[in-house]
Amino acid sequence: MSGLSAELKQVFKEHGDKARPVKQAAVLGAGIMGGGITITSAAHGVPVIMKDIAQEQLDLGMKTATSQVNRLVKKEQMTQEQANQVLATIEPTLEYEGFDKVDGVIEAVVENLGLKHKVLDQLEAVVRKDTLIATNTSSLRIDDIGQHMKHPERFVGMHFFNPVPVMPLVEIIQGTRTSDESVSTAVTWALKMGKTPIVVQDCPGFLVNRILTAYTRAFLQLIEEGADFEHVDKSMEAFGWPMGPAYLEDVIGIDTGSHVSDVISAGYPERMPHIENDAFRLMKSKDRLGQKNGKGFYEYTPDDSGRPQKHSSAEVHELLKAIQPNGQKDVSVEEIQQRMMLAMITEAVHCLEDKVVNSAEELDTALLMGVGFPRDKGGAIRYADSLGAKAILEQCEQYRHLGTQYEPTATIRKLAETGGSFYDEFPAGN
Ligand SMILES: NC(=O)c1ccc[n+]([C@@H]2O[C@H](COP(=O)([O-])OP(=O)(O)OC[C@H]3O[C@@H](n4cnc5c(N)ncnc54)[C@H](O)[C@@H]3O)[C@@H](O)[C@H]2O)c1
Structure with a gap:
């Protein structure tokens, strides 16, 4: 964040004033990106339910998370006790249990429009009406992914870069139906994760x-x-x-x-x-x-x-x-x-x-x-x-x-x- 102008810092502050707090998160998909987002959110104090459809992917996600925090312990950026506390805030699951308590979800399942439609349908049935739903898509349009949603105003893109714990940028993508409040919530959540969010419009390649x-x-x-x-x-x-x-x-x-x-x-x-x-x-x-x-x-x-x-x-x-x-x-x-x-x-x-x-x-x-x-x-x-x-x-x-x-x-x-x-x-x- 250092090196940014006072104007841009002010922009972030104004988003913070309009944002809904994300105190409990969920991530769908425990793969390369989902696993990275999970550990990044948990390490910055936002507990995460990490859901996948495959137990071995959840195990892999937890293994990656463990090695990430162990690295921080080794670098003396975290004590072993803190590392254990962070890991304890990650809840791996194959079910949608507990999603009614979630303030923000990031979808990071495989890049397939049909699958993303299906997953969003399932999600909208289990989360609150005001829960922020974000997608980590790298190439699909936000409007296309969210086209069948009942509440598209709470749907936004949060495009993280690989490897998530290392790369500082997140593109926050506003679809034509995304509300300003959802954009501000996504910006503020990304800042909380230690990232620099840049708001962009929904176009091919963002x-x-x-x-x-x-x-x-x-x-x-x-x-x-x-x-x-x-x-x-x-x-x-x-x-x-x-x-x-x-x-x-x-x-x-x-x-x-x-x-x-x-x-x-x-x-x-x-x-x-x-x-x-x-x-x-x-x-x-x-x-x-x-x-x-x-x-x-x-x-x-x-x-x-x-x-x-x-x-x-x-x-x-x-x-x-x-x-x-x-x-x-x-x-x-x-x-x-x-x-x-x-x-x-x-x-x-x-x-x-x-x-x-x-x-x-x-x-x-x-x-x-x-x-x-x-x-x-x-x-x-x-x-x-x-x-x-x-x-x-x-x-x-x-x-x-x-x-x-x-x-x-x-x-x-x-x-x-x-x-x-x-x-x-x-x-x-x-
Ligand atoms: N890999 C990258 O460099 C990169 C960078 C930016 C964005 N992305 C985007 O992130 C998303 C995920 O990519 P990835 O590389 O992490 O993929 P991945 O294949 O590593 O992980 C996808 C995970 O989704 C799980 N999954 C499949 N169906 C599911 C369902 N119905 N519910 C829950 N989980 C389900 C799979 O079991 C797997 O664990 C894609 O949209 C991709 O375009 C990837």
Whole structure:
């Protein structure tokens, strides 16, 4: 929370004034995300009923929770007694018992619309009318998930990032029928869990994944044109990213990443049309899924402590030739950095113009916390302001022949003309 402006802190305070308290929580689904949300909520003083349909998943969830608190004990951030108290506030169950006492539920079952409809139906039958119901969906629309709900005003998105105990960001997604009070309740609950909540509107990809998709698509286009992916990775790491786009995709999992990218691209067909020679699709078809199966753009072997170490793969360079119809091409570091970052900046400005997020500061905060945007550059919009809208417009003109993603937006044109800044145009707390 440090580093946020007084205006943004005031926004959080105002949410706090409107929020209903969440003193008893429930989480549906004890998987990767549900387990992480459970321990995070319990460790911050909100007891959780953790429900799943499989006993082994509940056991796994409790095992993960135990190892999380043990880690805190080891780091002397918690005593063993406190750790035991936290674990005692988690109630694993296969039933809906006790849900009538719950103030807030986060649904984290598998990403399937039909299943989410079924689970919400069951939930509405057992919780109070005013219980907040949140979904941790990563790709489905809040309005679609909540379409059959009896009380859609209490339904909101709370999109946590993996791994939940470590990642500070939560996107709070307001559907068209979500009440302001529910948004404020979700914001305040996320703050209580030690997270930084950013309120966003319900659109394909929400905020962070939508902007990230524009960036990864710029990568795919460079590869299709003949650029070397390791050179692209090195160029973006030199810019300040903790890892380049190919390596990032290996870490996320190429099957997951490419599915998310396809779903989001389908939501913006004008700027994100079908890519004929798609390196992610190629990798997936060759069962190169990334770190999870030891081979993606790179190959991975465990080091002494079991952490995957990446190595270049001659096979991948050979494979990629099949999707480079014009052969290989040297692209300068400067061009790579400009095209990758400009794609991100233009999509970020679209998000501000579409009011997906309220301010430039909130957008940048989400990118810094959600995707590891280079800290010294301050976020896509702060970086755009450091270049100036006039320079951004010139870059758009230089690259617009590559596609409508580089078309300058109305705000870019306006600020290039007036010399104004994006931060002044989209201030926090307005
Ligand atoms: N994994 C990620 O990186 C990530 C990140 C952000 C959001 N998400 C979203 O979080 C949600 C969960 O993803 P995950 O990766 O934790 O999945 P997962 O497969 O690890 O866990 C899903 C859990 O749901 C349980 N489940 C299935 N049907 C159920 C039911 N009717 N009632 C209760 N539990 C049920 C399963 O037994 C399983 O334990 C998805 O919507 C996903 O899109 C995932």
